[in-house]
Amino acid sequence: MGENPLVLHVRVITPAALAPEVLKTAVDCHAVANVVRLPGAAVDPAGDCIEFDVAREGANEILADLRAMGLKETGAITIEEIDLSISDGADEAEAAAPGHSEDAVIWEELAARTSAETRLTWSYLVFLALAVQIAAIGALLDQPILIVGAMVLGPDFGPVAAFCFGVMQRDLPLIGRAARTLAVGFAVAIAVTLACAAASRLVGWIEPTMLDDRPLTSFIIHPDRWSFIVAVLAGVAGILSMTARKSQALVGVFISVTTVPAAGNIAVAIALAHWDEVGASLVQLGVNLAGLVVAGIGTLLVQRFLWSRFELGLNASAMSREP
Template sequence: MLHLRLIVPAGRSDEAVAVLEECTGVTNIVVLPGAAREPAGDVVLCDAAREAANVVISRLKWLEDVGSIAIEQVDLSLSRAATAAVEEAPGDPDDAVVWEELAHKVSSESRITWAYLAFLAIATQLAGIGVLQNSPILIVGAMVLGPEFGAIAAICFGLLGRRGRLITTALRTLVIGFTVAIAVTFACALVSNWLGWIDIGNLKVNAEVQFIVKPDKWSFIVALLAGAAGVLSVTAGKSSALIGVFISVTTVPAAGYLAVALGLGDWAEVAGSVSQLAVNVLGMIISGTATLAVQRKFWPQVGQRSSV
């Protein structure tokens, strides 16, 4: 369930409470007259089934301008009324997409931050070392560490809702992030080559990781499956499933391979790395957007009246 805390202008509390009482899947309604100070007003609390959240939020959207709506996940609720509310709401909680929550999440993950750049740069360097050392274990570690899926999910959401600004922001984050990560790894490869630690021969004896520079139809199919699984894990709040998505796609390994191939002047491997990176990103965007579209179409109770 979700817990909602509303701050409502004193003169409109009855209106807000009436909406809550009318909506399916809402229970544990509490009104605290005059409890709010900034903004001033009444505090209204309630619990809502995840499947019912979109309708509640859409009908109380006016509070965004004159009050506030705060929502948090309820990890445990021991209440017959709450159980009845969940059973009354249409659909299943794991299928429900709270579109406002998703919009907020992808918006925050579409922005460039120092943490995002650091994680992606470190992941790409690990991938580069894995390529040079012919180490699939390091490649897998780099895959798990990479933070790029948040920006890809934001692009999918932007395409679904035709949000040009979100798409532009997420694309910029993706491009700048990989550019910085590749540049850092490229510089490290140049220094390592100058010190005599590595040479182009390292790229000729790495059979275990050659799949990175040899994209084929299976690369695209895996990217499609990973994009769908990734979006489902985000919308259902199943973050553990994202680990499998990270390990499935070859975005970070391709970036790492690209950087070391550039540093060592192996142009054939550069082309293969760029192709692999493009295939994976494109596949995830296509399937991620399609998955969101299917969720909105075939679970109408999930997306109805939402602002998407």
């Protein structure tokens, strides 16, 4: 008896005429187990319901086959993760699929996730504005703990990942939406923080001398090669954490890059007329974003190359088992 949580459950609603082809596709795939057919069970859209479990490593191939049948238009394909699967068949399906489930990249899932990250929602703008304001206060008070808190709160890696995925897929609309979300998000967050900083200066809560000497947070205004290197490493980790669904690793990525602190420092530097710091912070922001994008695109390209080889291995394995 095996207990394997790294299996996906797929539910397909298909027109009755296509059901035999869908069923054959599922049964013939050695990464699939526990196939169920419910004739006439679907009401809207009308048709059959076919369900099965598939190892994550083999999901891309079978999802591509189902899409090629036009089921997106005539039916539906629903995928969900299984927290626990106690099935020898599921274990055998995973063993038949080359690679490891923990490393599997499901491109349909990543496409849906990155597309969602490009939405310019109120919650995105609020979280980014709050993060930039906390970072600005951290810069004023020279408090690294506030800077770290702001980094964790910032939601800006999502659009960066979407931008990288769009470049890999040559999806110009996705690239445009991601770039817009990043640009508008940071512009709004900086504008809100600038307004708060200007109001604070008018009432005497802050003054220009607060930015004169701050040894603990001066890294924000000193971009160098290490800033780029750290951003590259964080970009690799960020993409891997998204494709492997390791949310705890993604938190570490947020803490590593200086995008949000740089944006916060831009706002307070403008409000307090520290114009040299404005330019330095803009460079820091640009260096970090460039590092994230370069690393993200490179990581996705490597993953696509590796998983294309694994999928070829899965096809070869299936052919070798055919009588």
